[in-house]
Amino acid sequence: xxxxxxxxxxxxxxxxxxxxxxxxxxxxxxxxxxxxxxxxxxxxxxxxxxxxxxxxxxxxxxxxxxxxxxxxxxxxxxxxxxxxxxxxxxxxxxxxxxxxxxxxxxxxxxxxxxxxxxxxxxxxxxxxxxxxxxxxxxxxxxxxxxxxxxxxxxxxxxxxxxxxxxxxxxxxxxxxxxxxxxxxxxxxxxxxxx
Amino acid sequence: xxxxxxxxxxxxxxxxxxxxxxxxxxxxxxxxxxxxxxxxxxxxxxxxxxxxxxxxxxxxxxxxxxxxxxxxxxxxxxxxxxxxxxxxxxxxxxxxxxxxxxxxxxxxxxxxxxxxxxxxxxxxxxxxxxxxxxxxxxxxxxxxxxxxxxxxxxxxxxxxxxxxxxxxxxxxxxxxxxxxxxxxxxxxxxxxxx
Numbered sequence: 001x002x003x004x005x006x007x008x009x010x011x012x013x014x015x016x017x018x019x020x021x022x023x024x025x026x027x028x029x030x031x032x033x034x035x036x037x038x039x040x041x042x043x044x045x046x047x048x049x050x051x052x053x054x055x056x057x058x059x060x061x062x063x064x065x066x067x068x069x070x071x072x073x074x075x076x077x078x079x080x081x082x083x084x085x086x087x088x089x090x091x092x093x094x095x096x097x098x099x100x101x102x103x104x105x106x107x108x109x110x111x112x113x114x115x116x117x118x119x120x121x122x123x124x125x126x127x128x129x130x131x132x133x134x135x136x137x138x139x140x141x142x143x144x145x146x147x148x149x150x151x152x153x154x155x156x157x158x159x160x161x162x163x164x165x166x167x168x169x170x171x172x173x174x175x176x177x178x179x180x181x182x183x184x185x186x187x188x189x190x191x192x193x194x
Numbered sequence: 195x196x197x198x199x200x201x202x203x204x205x206x207x208x209x210x211x212x213x214x215x216x217x218x219x220x221x222x223x224x225x226x227x228x229x230x231x232x233x234x235x236x237x238x239x240x241x242x243x244x245x246x247x248x249x250x251x252x253x254x255x256x257x258x259x260x261x262x263x264x265x266x267x268x269x270x271x272x273x274x275x276x277x278x279x280x281x282x283x284x285x286x287x288x289x290x291x292x293x294x295x296x297x298x299x300x301x302x303x304x305x306x307x308x309x310x311x312x313x314x315x316x317x318x319x320x321x322x323x324x325x326x327x328x329x330x331x332x333x334x335x336x337x338x339x340x341x342x343x344x345x346x347x348x349x350x351x352x353x354x355x356x357x358x359x360x361x362x363x364x365x366x367x368x369x370x371x372x373x374x375x376x377x378x379x380x381x382x383x384x385x386x387x388x
Contacts, residue, residue, distance in 0.1 A: 029307045030256070030270040032263035058253035059272065062224070063260045069226035076224040078253065113223045 001041050001175040004153070005188055007034060014181045018128075018156070019100070026125055026153060027060035038175060039067025042151040045173045046121060049148040053077060053118045055140065057096075057107060057132050060125040064153055068123060077114065079107040079136060092142040094135035099128065107135050109143075116144035127152040127174060130161025137170070149173060157189050195235050195369040198347070199382055201228060208375045212322075212350070213294070220319055220347060221254035232369060233261025236317065236345040239367045243342040246312045247271060249334065251290075251301060251326050254319040258347055262317060271308065273301040273330060286336040288329035293322065301329050303337075310338035321346040321368060324355025331364070343367060351383050 013021040025031035042064070051072055056065035057079040069076040081096075082105070091108040098105070114120070122136045133150055140147050149171035155162050157177040165172050177189035207215040219225035236258070245266055250259035251273040263270040275290075276299070285302040292299070308314070316330045327344055334341050343365035349356050351371040359366050371383035 023304065024306075025269075028271065028274065028304055030260055030263065030272065032260050032270060033267070035260060036264055059256060059274070062253060062256045063270075066224055066226050066229060066257045066260060069224065070230055073227070075219075076226060076257075077222065078224065080222065080253070110217065110222055112218070 001038070003034065003037055004176045007031070008154070008176060008178075008186055012186055014184045014186060017181050018159070020154070020156070020178060020181055020186065022154065030063050032063070035063045035067045038064045038153060039069075039071045041175055042068045042121070042123065042173070043071040046149060046151070049119065049121070051119050051121050051148060053114065053120050053145075054123055055079070055109070055114070055120050055136055056123045057081070057136060061123050064125065064151075065123040068121070068151070075113075077109055079109045079139065081105045081107055092139040094138040096135040097129075097131050099131070107132075107139070109139050111143070114140065114143035114145050118143065118145040120145050120147050122147060122150045123152075124150075125153045127155040127161045127165075127172070128159040130165055133161065133165060151175075154178060195232070197228065197231055198370045201225070202348070202370060202372075202380055206380055208378045208380060211375050212353070214348070214350070214372060214375055214380065216348065220257075224257050226257070229257045229261045232258045232347060233263075233265045235369055236262045236315070236367070237265040240315060240343060240345070243315070244313055245315050245342060247308065247314050247339075248317055249273070249303070249308070249314050249330055250317045251275070251330060255317050258319065258345075259317040262315070262345070269307075271303055273303045273333065275299045275301055286333040288332040290329040291323075291325050293325070301326075301333070303333050305337070308334065308337035308339050312337065312339040314339050314341050316341060316344045317346075318344075319347045321349040321355045321359075321366070322353040324359055327355065327359060345369075348372060 011024040054069045054076040090111045093108045152174040155174035155177045157179045180187040205218040248263045248270040259270045284305045287302045346368040349368035349371045351373045374381040
């Protein structure tokens with residue numbers, strides 16, 4: 001997605017060979033118009049699928065997931081990273097390890113919002129080692145729901161998450177795939193692989 | 195906002211005289227079309243103001259804030275509840291006590307995204323004791339920014355947050371004000387107070 005790549009080139013900061021900071025438009029400050037375009041692009045790529053629910057994880061997945069939900073007329077469900085006192089124990093749960101933050105958290109989705117007849121698309125801001133997506137897939141599996149695919153804003157192509165998911169037969173659509181972060185420069189994959 | 199009140203009546207669950215659960219459309223599952231209408235309603239109520247930034251807090255403020263940002267063409271900044279390793283120490287911070295969860299958390303916004311020339315609107319899903327809004331006001335104050343007002347999806351009119359903020363001269367626009375939660379029934383304030 002050229003608009004997104006342009007934004008990454010213009011505003012992204014390469015902090016190390018593995019860390020790309022995009023908090024001017026994606027995960028701290030949010031560019032709502034870009035999120036709308038991202039929602040539209042996800043909808044276009046999955047236009048051949050009937051999607052009944054958009055599943056994401058707090059917090060940075062919420063804006064792109066909500067824009068996709070608006071575009072396709074489907075509700076959005078976001079997994080919570082901790083249990084809230086106003087949620088009962090009626091939960092699907094999974095463990096997710098964040099290599100960036102070096103913590104393992106439990107994520108949870110109420111059983112009220114995912115069902116065996118759902119066709120789910122999983123949306124997240126980043127795909128690196130794939131831990132968050134694996135947790136969301138595990139939750140969808142507990143619900144007995146069908147997962148039509150995974151939509152990612154930025155995939156780190158030099159980490160294994162995307163490769164492993166695709167090897168398992170999961171359809172992964174990443175709007176920008178970063179192949180290298182070196183000397184402050186972002187290099188994208190030639191084409192977005194499916 | 196009648197559409198919102200109808201949704202609360204239809205889907206909200208009164209768990210106790212102080213707890214209203216609206217996780218079917220606002221804070222776990224999200225209704226994107228309702229969020230769009232909420233964004234539009236906030237824009238309409240603050241149409242006389244020039245707003246340069248929408249400030250909210252993760253996670254449930256993000257969807258309505260992003261829809262408002264899209265409507266008025268302003269970026270959204272969400273305060274984080276914990277420090278991420280990819281954020282440096284360049285932060286505005288405040289302490290926020292959640293009476294629902296009975297925990298005090300630090301919230302933080304990068305100094306890169308709020309400035310002295312900003313006209314900020316603060317958006318949140320709920321207003322009860324007003325702790326989150328007070329934290330966000332404190333962060334805006336540290337930036338030297340002007341706060342044009344506060345937009346709330348659901349205000350608990352029987353708790354003191356809204357009253358205290360209005361007494362301090364803060365403009366608070368709540369799209370639904372709940373006056374009472376008794377015997378499973380939601381009673382709204384006659385009119386949304388300004």
